[in-house]
Amino acid sequence: EAQVTQNPRYLITVTGKKLTVTCSQNMNHEYMSWYRQDPGLGLRQIYYSMNVEVTDKGDVPEGYKVSRKEKRNFPLILESPSPNQTSLYFCASSRGQLRSSYNEQFFGPGTRLTVL
Amino acid sequence: KNQVEQSPQSLIILEGKNCTLQCNYTVSPFSNLRWYKQDTGRGPVSLTIMTFSENTKSNGRYTATLDADTKQSSLHITASQLSDSASYICVVSETGANNLFFGTGTRLTVIP
Numbered sequence: 183e184a185q186v187t188q189n190p191r192y193l194i195t196v197t198g199k200k201l202t203v204t205c206s207q208n209m210n211h212e213y214m215s216w217y218r219q220d221p222g223l224g225l226r227q228i229y230y231s232m233n234v235e236v237t238d239k240g241d242v243p244e245g246y247k248v249s250r251k252e253k254r255n256f257p258l259i260l261e262s263p264s265p266n267q268t269s270l271y272f273c274a275s276s277r278g279q280l281r282s283s284y285n286e287q288f289f290g291p292g293t294r295l296t297v298l
Numbered sequence: 299k300n301q302v303e304q305s306p307q308s309l310i311i312l313e314g315k316n317c318t319l320q321c322n323y324t325v326s327p328f329s330n331l332r333w334y335k336q337d338t339g340r341g342p343v344s345l346t347i348m349t350f351s352e353n354t355k356s357n358g359r360y361t362a363t364l365d366a367d368t369k370q371s372s373l374h375i376t377a378s379q380l381s382d383s384a385s386y387i388c389v390v391s392e393t394g395a396n397n398l399f400f401g402t403g404t405r406l407t408v409i410p
Contacts, residue, residue, distance in 0.1 A: 186341075222402060223402065224387065224400045224401060224402040224403060225342075225387065225389075225400045226400070227398060230396065232396075238396075272341050272342075274341075279396055280330075280391050280396070280398055281329040281330070281391045281392065281393060281394065281396065282329075282330075283329070283330040283347045283348070283349045286344050286347065287332075287344060288344075289341030289342050289343070290341050291340060291341050292339065292340065292341055
């Protein structure tokens with residue numbers, strides 16, 4: 183089954199404790215993104231990757247890191263989490279860039295992160 | 299400033315009724331407009347994708363329209379079902395850039 187998976191689905195942590203949220207897709211997609219979703223603000227892009235070893239900042243990259251060593255995986259790293267990073271996080275993938283209408287974007291199930 | 303605004307913020311309708319959600323945007327140059335359905339606690343799922351030259355696209359009971367001149371789109375849901383209860387998000391992308399502009403969504407509740 184074609185899908186985007188994220189782990190963990192729920193995470194409660196404390197300020198400053200490094201964490202990684204994994205994202206994997208099995209569709210051989212080139213383009214992958216991370217978003218955060220907060221009430222009243224909608225989805226905001228954190229980072230995106232157009233292919234292996236190619237990553238770029240989205241709208242809200244501060245406090246986050248990503249890597250794209252393999253095509254299928256795109257982990258999100260919080261080196262020193264803070265309470266303002268408490269949010270619902272989504273990973274997404276598509277065959278190519280979203281300015282093309284041929285590229286449908288598939289989202290993962292989400293990771294609810296709470297930073298105390 | 300590139301923006302996407304959706305209305306209403308929330309909507310409650312009776313099962314079996316129709317409804318229409320609105321999306322106005324100022325994104326330019328326009329590439330495509332997407333509607334997503336997001337069930338509570340789950341990731342968004344694509345409903346329709348429309349380009350400049352398309353003014354209507356359907357996906358089952360969902361029909362999206364696009365007026366590129368007035369920069370408006372609507373999502374019409376026919377014969378609503380309880381499972382249509384969700385947030386509906388409008389997303390617009392720019393030509394030649396990698397920018398996506400998200401609306402904050404319309405929360406639809408269908409009641410029996």
